[in-house]
Amino acid sequence: MTEDALTAPSGPGATPLRNPAATTAAPGAGTLLRLLRDGRPRTRSELAAVTGLARSTVTQRVDALLASGLIGPAGEAVSTGGRPPTTFSFRPGARVVLAADLGATHARLALTDMSGTVLAEDRADIDIATGPEPVLDWVVDHGRTLLESVGRHTRDLLGVGVGLPGPVQHSTGRAVNPPIMPGWDHFDVSGYVDSRIARPVLVDNDVNIMAVGEHHVAWPGASHLLFVKVATGIGCGIISEGSVYRGAQGAAGDMGHIYVPSGADRPCRCGNTGCLEAVASGHALAEALTAQGVPATGARDVVELSRNGSVPALRALRQAGRDIGEVLAASVNMFNPSVIVIGGALAQAGDHLLAGVREIIYQRSLPLATENLSIVSSKAGESAGVIGAAVMVIEHCLSPEHVETLVMGG
Amino acid sequence: MTEDALTAPSGPGATPLRNPAATTAAPGAGTLLRLLRDGRPRTRSELAAVTGLARSTVTQRVDALLASGLIGPAGEAVSTGGRPPTTFSFRPGARVVLAADLGATHARLALTDMSGTVLAEDRADIDIATGPEPVLDWVVDHGRTLLESVGRHTRDLLGVGVGLPGPVQHSTGRAVNPPIMPGWDHFDVSGYVDSRIARPVLVDNDVNIMAVGEHHVAWPGASHLLFVKVATGIGCGIISEGSVYRGAQGAAGDMGHIYVPSGADRPCRCGNTGCLEAVASGHALAEALTAQGVPATGARDVVELSRNGSVPALRALRQAGRDIGEVLAASVNMFNPSVIVIGGALAQAGDHLLAGVREIIYQRSLPLATENLSIVSSKAGESAGVIGAAVMVIEHCLSPEHVETLVMGG
Known part of the structure; x- marks a missing residue:
């Protein structure tokens, strides 16, 4: 070494x-x-x-x-x-980890021990578009408060993990051309946090850390897992042989902009037409319901409508599940995962979304690829992101080469 | 150890x-x-x-x-x-490797050195449906002849690699429910060959070994490569971080039975409808051309027709490329490969197939996933399979743990 x-x-x-x-x-x-x-x-x-x-x-x-x-x-x-x-x-319990899961409008913060068990939590409404410094200041300040609440100090921190709602360059941990994060493009997130809290900082995108968290909590033995986040947008985190699969440019898992036949000429925010996100995301469903005279402004409204038994909302969720299932059926044939987890805000609307996904995958995929395939809702739920961010830090900092420095450097 | x-x-x-x-x-x-x-x-x-x-x-x-x-x-x-x-x-050159690439109706055999360079070759028309013993006897007998032709002995063999035209269970090297290989189901290929030639035997499916061979010959530095074989059927071998990606049950890369919109109600031999193979394989193209009054019995006839400038054949190839491109565009978003290679018998019909593939991938995939993506014809050509089978044996038998036995056991 x-x-x-x-x-x-x-x-x-x-x-x-x-x-x-x-x-x-x-x-x-x-x-x-x-x-x-x-x-x-x-x-x-x-x-x-x-x-x-x-x-x-x-x-x-x-x-x-x-x-x-x-x-x-x-x-x-x-x-x-x-x-x-x-x-x-x-x-x-010898060290603790500070984990942040940042979304477009919400942030979750957790302190965990080195087995990924949550010791204390915090959450807040934020606006990611206010830029990196105020958002990361919130993470650091509330992180310190969490530490105090359990009687620990920053010197007890093994490290800090941060999930961002946009593409993150794996090699640098910086957001690259993130569509909903003005001011964050190429911002040095780990450098900034480290300058304020002086501990190792790891950064990844939110869907990757949710996949890691779900795998850790519910499917530690699964070799190949797809975690699909269905919220304002649609994305997928891929676990292969127990680790995040990233592909050649770190762009793997970009499900939202795959073409689906039912999308036809529907325009997508990416500039293309017929993308999965344009027909099956929380945003798309809210728009479609509003056009049918059932007003909704986003994923949370759609969930609320479905909980109140709105038939148009239940129908829309079922069809969104089918559209997502079309894309996943192809991924099942190509990737042969053992577990597909459906998570994100829209997955909280009960089993209607999941039923649509299952309907199409079992109809379209080959028996060999589905005989041992589980298609399930997220068990880690809203904690998937913070737990995944913590596990990312734990696996990195407790890897043999880092431990060997840690025990000498104190 | x-x-x-x-x-x-x-x-x-x-x-x-x-x-x-x-x-x-x-x-x-x-x-x-x-x-x-x-x-x-x-x-x-x-x-x-x-x-x-x-x-x-x-x-x-x-x-x-x-x-x-x-x-x-x-x-x-x-x-x-x-x-x-x-x-x-x-x-x-200290040891040689015997590699066999078995197809439905053709077999290729090669002797290589331990860098994967072909020293001698043989090929024959076979019928895989005659069952494992006569086919593997041919491999062993002609393998011995190849050895003699270059003045080597079976004791010089590092091992034997065999590619089969059907699903192979990775853990045992046995074909499992292979549709076009009656008599081969669960047959102990490596045990049988070993009983006749007494060397280590490795078995995999033909598309995986073609992907390994193409990667070795043309793209040794590529981290993520998809090799698409377009012949009587359609399959895909996936290289991830330099190794074959297999998925949870070893069923990864089964592209041929992914649904494509243009397939609509076209019945497939798998029992489903609308599969890629039902519209874009050599078999499907030959049927469609015959129905249009341009008689063809398989992939080779379609290639021949296109070489003779048959407009219906060229049109059919272009459209097959587009259909394959639909499936690959989705895989580009999910897997983020750096190289896609189009190979197999139908790929020998010039650039018409490739042009259709490129048209759709560049139209459908996101800029980040395609900016460094190469979409190319196979360079290893008909040798991809035997070279890949040899490389599989070399990497296995020259792995540190096996070398340590080899140098003591002689």
């Missing part, structure tokens, strides 16, 4: 870990922690046997991990003669 | 490497060979410096690799005082 690798994490929008003066890492500490993250306590001998590390190295690294607080003693193992050996286990 | 891992390669349809009695591996030999496969000669000191292996370990492993023939001396480096040190380099 080079010194560059130690001081410059390579994740999306990551700022360098603190203590750039630390020139010595702790090789092996990351491997030990990776093992201990399963929650099972182990003795030094067991750790040496499983990792192949020298007993003396294990002793040193365990001491470093104990000093960092990332692990703690977990009682004694059964003695095989002589003094019973101490076991050690991961302490998920 | 456990002994199980040594004697039981885990690739698709792999049979155990020979010499199951070998209980000692050569840790580090695989790492050294992986490094040397770039073709650059290196000294023992350079190998020790780059890998971090002890100098004594490097000396032992270099000796083992020399004894196996996988590397050889490559002259002397510049002396820094004293006797100039010897350099070593990978010898791609």
Whole structure:
């Protein structure tokens, strides 16, 4: 490992870990922690046997991990003669993570431990179009308040995760030409947050972090998962072999602008016609209902109408599900996922949307691709985004190479 | 590494490497060979410096690799005082690979070296429906003849790669419910070939190996590539981060049965209607042309007609390209590939098919997903399959863990 690798994490929008003066890492500490993250306590001998590390190295690294607080003693193992050996286990509460899920008009903030469990939450109406500085100031200020509310300090922060409602360049963590985020184009989100809170910051788009959160909460064993967010717009986060699939330019999962036959000549905000978003998004449904004399201004109104039993709203939701199903049926044949999750504001309108999706996928896709396919509503619900943002930070900062810096740099 | 891992390669349809009695591996030999496969000669000191292996370990492993023939001396480096040190380099010709690309009615066979370069070739008209034993006997018998023709023996074989024209279960390398391969369902292809030739055997479906071959020959740097085979049927092999993307059940890339609007009520052999294959495959085009009074029995006739300037054939090819483009445009938005290759028998009819594909993708896909997207004809052509089958064997058998057995087991 080079010194560059130690001081410059390579994740999306990551700022360098603190203590750039630390020139010595702790090789092996990351491997030990990776093992201990399963929650099972182990003795030094067991750790040496499983990792192949020298007993003396294990002793040193365990001491470093104990000093960092990332692990703690977990009682004694059964003695095989002589003094019973101490076991050690991961302490998920040793650090906390600040996670922000920013939407066009709403923001959610959460503090989690290192297992992704939410410790405290906050939410607010915001206007993303006011620009990055006021919105990120809100994140930092309310983040500090959340920390205080659970008796923790910024020095306890492992890092900060931020989800943005627009395309994010994976290599830099910056929004690129985001349609609904004036002022954010190429803004250095992680640099700005880091300048105010001095911890590593990771940035990704909202649908990717929702996919990560849903996978973590409800489908940790699923190898291939599609998370479809149906709200004002429509987007898809893709998990492949447990990680976010991004494609060549990081543009993968852009479902909203795929052509659907029922869209015909309907104009889309992207400039094309017949896009899925132009017929099946919350915005499109509200417009169509209003034209039918059932006034609605957005996804939330459509949900409200459907809860009140409005037949036009239920019909529109069912048809939106069918249109989304057309696109997903093709993706099932091409991608062969094991789970499709339907989330986002419009998915809260009960099972009408989901029923339409299922109807078309089961009609159109081949038996081999659907026999083990689950098509379900989001279980993580509105927390999917903040949990995913936290998991993104945890996986990045607890990866072996970063742990080896962390335990030396403190 | 456990002994199980040594004697039981885990690739698709792999049979155990020979010499199951070998209980000692050569840790580090695989790492050294992986490094040397770039073709650059290196000294023992350079190998020790780059890998971090002890100098004594490097000396032992270099000796083992020399004894196996996988590397050889490559002259002397510049002396820094004293006797100039010897350099070593990978010898791609030390072993050969037998690769078979089996179609419904044609088979191609090739012998390659360990860089995937074809040394000798054979092809024949076969009928896959005669069942696995006669077809695989042909592979083995003609494989032996190819070996003799270049003065090599079966003991020089690194392994055998086989591509089948139907779905192959990745974990076992067996065909599963293959529609055009009566008698092959769940047949143990690798076990049968291994019983006759006693080398590791890997099996995959023809479109996956064509994607691997095209990637190896023409686009080795492309991270995400779609290879579309347009022949009697239509299928897609997907390369993601340099490897075959398989999805949850290994069913990924099944493009032929995605619904296209122009298919409307056209019945497909899968039992559904409106599938891409029902309107744009060689079989569908031949039927449609025949109905128009231009007799054709399959993809090859359609190609022949187009080469002779038949306007109905050219029109049909252009429209087939558009239909394929409809499906690919959606895949571009979802997968964000950097390269789409159009191959298979129908792609040999000049640029008419490709022009239709390009027309629709550039019309339908978002600028971000197409600005760096290449849409091209196959460069590997008819050799894509055998080269891909060979590369599959090379990557599997020269992976570090297998090399470490190979150099001890001989």
